[in-house]
Amino acid sequence: MARWEPDARGRLQQAAMDLFQERGYGEVTVAQIADRAGLTKRTFFNHFADKREVFFANAQMFEESVLGHLAAADPDLRPIDAVVLALTHAGLELAPYYEFAKARIAVLAVTPELQERDLVKSAGMVVSVAQVLGRRGVPERIATFAAQAALSIFPVAAAEWIAHPTADFPALMQKTLAEFRESLAGA
Amino acid sequence: MARWEPDARGRLQQAAMDLFQERGYGEVTVAQIADRAGLTKRTFFNHFADKREVFFANAQMFEESVLGHLAAADPDLRPIDAVVLALTHAGLELAPYYEFAKARIAVLAVTPELQERDLVKSAGMVVSVAQVLGRRGVPERIATFAAQAALSIFPVAAAEWIAHPTADFPALMQKTLAEFRESLAGA
DNA sequence: CTCGTGATTGCACTTGGTGCAATCAAGAAT
DNA sequence: ATTCTTGATTGCACCAAGTGCAATCACGAG
Structure with missing residues (x-):
């Protein structure tokens, strides 16, 4: 078993894309993305330099x-x-x-x-x-x-x-x- | 005499350019720009949509x-x-x-x-x-x-x-x- | 069983940016 | 002279992005 749930980065990407489609980029907060991926805002910024970057991974x-x-x-x-x-x-x-x-x-x-x-x-x-x-x-x-x-x-x-x-x-x-x-x- | 000191927008531009040259864009805060122009942060955002825009006026x-x-x-x-x-x-x-x-x-x-x-x-x-x-x-x-x-x-x-x-x-x-x-x- | 390591987290903090109501300084209207 | 109107400025509260740093966690190695 992996340390945590595996592929945190991938989960963040997925969660972000889903939310962006559902509500639109501007209506989605980084905290919400992290949340849906089972992670925290801080971890999001460990993987992506800013909110925009997750879209271009x-x-x-x-x-x-x-x-x-x-x-x-x-x-x-x-x-x-x-x-x-x-x-x-x-x-x-x-x-x-x-x-x-x-x-x-x-x-x-x-x-x-x-x-x-x-x-x-x-x-x-x-x-x-x-x-x-x-x-x-x-x-x-x-x-x-x-x-x-x-x-x-x-x-x-x-x-x-x-x-x-x-x-x-x-x-x-x-x-x-x-x-x-x-x-x-x-x- | 004008209502306030005239050309608030121009003063903000000038102050911004000066500060950007002195300290670099990243080291300058909007509050500092407004301050040097004798205005407030809120007024800055009345004239420019965001910090970057002042540079392109x-x-x-x-x-x-x-x-x-x-x-x-x-x-x-x-x-x-x-x-x-x-x-x-x-x-x-x-x-x-x-x-x-x-x-x-x-x-x-x-x-x-x-x-x-x-x-x-x-x-x-x-x-x-x-x-x-x-x-x-x-x-x-x-x-x-x-x-x-x-x-x-x-x-x-x-x-x-x-x-x-x-x-x-x-x-x-x-x-x-x-x-x-x-x-x-x-x- | 302990240790080392890297990923994750918590937390405090700065800054950008917005909404809204209040205020201010002038010129116009009476 | 006083009031009215108008647009610019402001104060304030608030949200979200992003950062630094220390603590913690979950594993594998020894």
Whole structure:
């Protein structure tokens, strides 16, 4: 038997997501989350730096997945294509969590506080992706721009996929990338 | 004589910036800001939604300037060029506030809390810029991407200009835009 | 059976932020 | 001159987020 009930962190995440869906992020207090997980407010803050972070605990795994795919990508690919492909693959791995992703987006959509943190997470990912590109010899600024472009595309394609789960996600990514290119076009 | 000392809001901004530079954002309390401005904590929150907002009070004027230039831009320009030009012109208007801009960036650079809010402001600007483009008949998604691209470019060029005030800002913008295009390139 | 260790907890405390009623300083109305 | 109105400021009570620190707990190792 474990010391205490196992996976305190996971229970906090679960309790938080449940409560956020039930009452909305703003109406939920950290004490209530901890309570539902059978823990205390103090313990919550041992596991998460602040109330917002509990919402993004899983998102980090997604980032690692993207970075993994990117590091393993064909070195001959152009930077932007490598990143888009990595995002596409990582995105496909999310398919089994369709319901979870949908709920997550629903909460995010109505909670400015979480949207704010979401921007930080995206910005952080731009930096990591750019770093990985850097190791391929891509100049820093180019790498950052490519990462930004690719990461701008992803949520758009993802939202469309959530709305039409039968759609072909890789195709959506390519279509969206084409639109981005068009937006910069070029005399 | 005015009812009270005039321009409470301005005094709060000034006091806040001074204190942030002296001690750092995290070491300054709202009560201290209000105090230095000869007001109370409660009054501070009458003028600003939260502690972070006082730092961005001026930034809104910049946004309005950009939107103004954009609305007045040559309708024949391609979307991305129109936005870049509008940002260039608005940026040039910032030249007289060089010292202030420098101090602002210095505080921002060491304060994650403010960086987070800065991302929100940028995102908001992407939306407004895209709206103005929309009124020119640019499709929504293209408009958003163009706005994102242009607003990714601006801080890079601005940082370089702050570092080398003698440089030609419009040229920096164009150079940076070219780099962004390169990052998406094409064969 | 004791000891060490890491997770959990209790508690006090600071700060951000809000709601509401009271007050204040001016200009307008009588 | 006095009253009225109006908007800005304030005081106060209160809730929730987040932190530091010491104590406690539940296990496995020795």
